[in-house]
Amino acid sequence: MTEVRDAEARAASRRLLATSERELQRIVLDMHDGPVQDIFAALSHLQVLERALAADPTAAQRAAQAVRLLERALGEIRNFIGAFRPPGFERRELGQIIEGLAVQHETLTEQAVELELPGELGDCALPTKIAIYRILQEALANGHRHSGATRQRVSVERRGLVIALTVSDDGRGFEPQRVLAREEDVGVEGGHFGLRGIQDRVEMLGGTFTLESAPGRGTSLTVELPAE
Amino acid sequence: MIRVLLADDHAIVLEGLRALLDGEPDIKVAAWTTDGTDVVRLVEQHKPDVVVLDLELTSIKGTEVIAALRERTTPPRVLVLTAYNDGESLRSALDAGAEGLALKTESPQQTLTAIRQVHAGQLVFPQAARRWIEGRAGGGTPGELTPREREVWALVAGGLTNPQIAERLGLSDNTVKFHVQHLFSKLGVKNRTEAALKYARGR
Numbered sequence: 001m002t003e004v005r006d007a008e009a010r011a012a013s014r015r016l017l018a019t020s021e022r023e024l025q026r027i028v029l030d031m032h033d034g035p036v037q038d039i040f041a042a043l044s045h046l047q048v049l050e051r052a053l054a055a056d057p058t059a060a061q062r063a064a065q066a067v068r069l070l071e072r073a074l075g076e077i078r079n080f081i082g083a084f085r086p087p088g089f090e091r092r093e094l095g096q097i098i099e100g101l102a103v104q105h106e107t108l109t110e111q112a113v114e115l116e117l118p119g120e121l122g123d124c125a126l127p128t129k130i131a132i133y134r135i136l137q138e139a140l141a142n143g144h145r146h147s148g149a150t151r152q153r154v155s156v157e158r159r160g161l162v163i164a165l166t167v168s169d170d171g172r173g174f175e176p177q178r179v180l181a182r183e184e185d186v187g188v189e190g191g192h193f194g195l196r197g198i199q200d201r202v203e204m205l206g207g208t209f210t211l212e213s214a215p216g217r218g219t220s221l222t223v224e225l226p227a228e
Numbered sequence: 229m230i231r232v233l234l235a236d237d238h239a240i241v242l243e244g245l246r247a248l249l250d251g252e253p254d255i256k257v258a259a260w261t262t263d264g265t266d267v268v269r270l271v272e273q274h275k276p277d278v279v280v281l282d283l284e285l286t287s288i289k290g291t292e293v294i295a296a297l298r299e300r301t302t303p304p305r306v307l308v309l310t311a312y313n314d315g316e317s318l319r320s321a322l323d324a325g326a327e328g329l330a331l332k333t334e335s336p337q338q339t340l341t342a343i344r345q346v347h348a349g350q351l352v353f354p355q356a357a358r359r360w361i362e363g364r365a366g367g368g369t370p371g372e373l374t375p376r377e378r379e380v381w382a383l384v385a386g387g388l389t390n391p392q393i394a395e396r397l398g399l400s401d402n403t404v405k406f407h408v409q410h411l412f413s414k415l416g417v418k419n420r421t422e423a424a425l426k427y428a429r430g431r
Contacts (some may be wrong), residue, residue, distance in 0.1 A: 036332050037311075079311075
């Protein structure tokens with residue numbers, strides 16, 4: 001009886017995952033079609049104006065200030081879209097999505113990601129693909145933000161019926177128990193969901209989560225999720 | 229004078245870019261359209277040097293427009309202008325054969341710079357995209373030439389053009405452009421003649 005209920009709850013969680021990605025897609029699309037085009041166009045006009053005002057330094061300065069503000073707003077939208085736009089989960093295979101994410105991370109951070117991706121990785125179930133993508137995204141962002149690492153490595157492989165993802169770095173490391181405890185009551189922070197969120201995603205799909213880290217010794221995170 | 233064609237679904241973006249580009253002494257907006265299916269015809273009519281193209285067109289896929297332009301005997305250079313800086317957009321632009329990518333989430337000044345760079349024969353993609361341009365290469369140590377770059381160097385010195393080198397080595401045009409760019413920057417030369425001279429002087 002409990003098993004049946006567990007299975008039902010798990011299936012519901014999976015549907016929820018796909019639904020929330022669809023909602024993100026819609027929000028990102030609205031941002032794209034609305035504010036991005038408007039701000040980009042407004043900036044173009046302002047830059048023309050800024051030049052035309054060259055003879056009036058005070059006015060030119062105001063225009064320049066407006067340009068800076070709008071550029072900052074666009075930059076924030078860029079980060080938002082980068083973090084939330086779903087990468088065509090239904091059209092692309094797991095390997096392509098992971099590679100795309102690695103390149104995106106490299107572009108944003110200007111730091112290389114060593115990627116180990118077997119050619120015969122194949123595809124996997126949608127909820128697993130979504131979870132792997134979001135977990136990898138979070139792990140790479142964490143590694144970059146907090147660890148001061150110079151090297152980040154990612155490997156993905158199929159081990160029988162599971163997909164295993166390992167993300168490691170040579171950064172300063174931390175005490176996993178302390179960080180997890182601190183995150184216990186914290187919700188979504190700055191659009192990211194932290195280690196606790198990674199664990200939740202793994203649990204939702206009935207996978208396993210291993211975190212190895214210690215101060216001064218880098219970090220290695222491994223998750224295993226059912227491929228189907 | 230760089231002749232530019234602008235294609236974007238969003239009329240306000242076209243209007244803004246036109247105003248900006250019109251103020252540049254070295255750039256002329258030859259034509260513009262909000263209809264992606266019109267691009268090929270307009271290119272035929274106006275023969276622009278650079279086409280600035282949004283990938284997210286409603287009437288036709290931006291990548292299809294690029295493919296159609298590639299079939300011309302002298303295709304214009306294509307700069308993709310998109311709001312998305314993710315791997316997927318980058319990959320689509322590269323695979324379609326665009327020469328560069330500029331972002332709508334960055335200053336229009338960057339678009340302006342990218343138009344000039346693309347026109348000058350540069351490939352304008354983030355460094356991270358080299359993974360896809362070179363295939364699965366990890367890249368050599370900066371400053372040191374990779375075996376492929378040596379090969380390309382020899383052919384550049386032999387007077388071959390990029391398309392000829394691409395054919396000889398079985399690579400795409402974009403890959404060769406990428407190698408040539410890296411070669412020049414590693415050798416510290418500005419053009420093919422200087423690269424050839426350096427080659428002749430015993431490397």
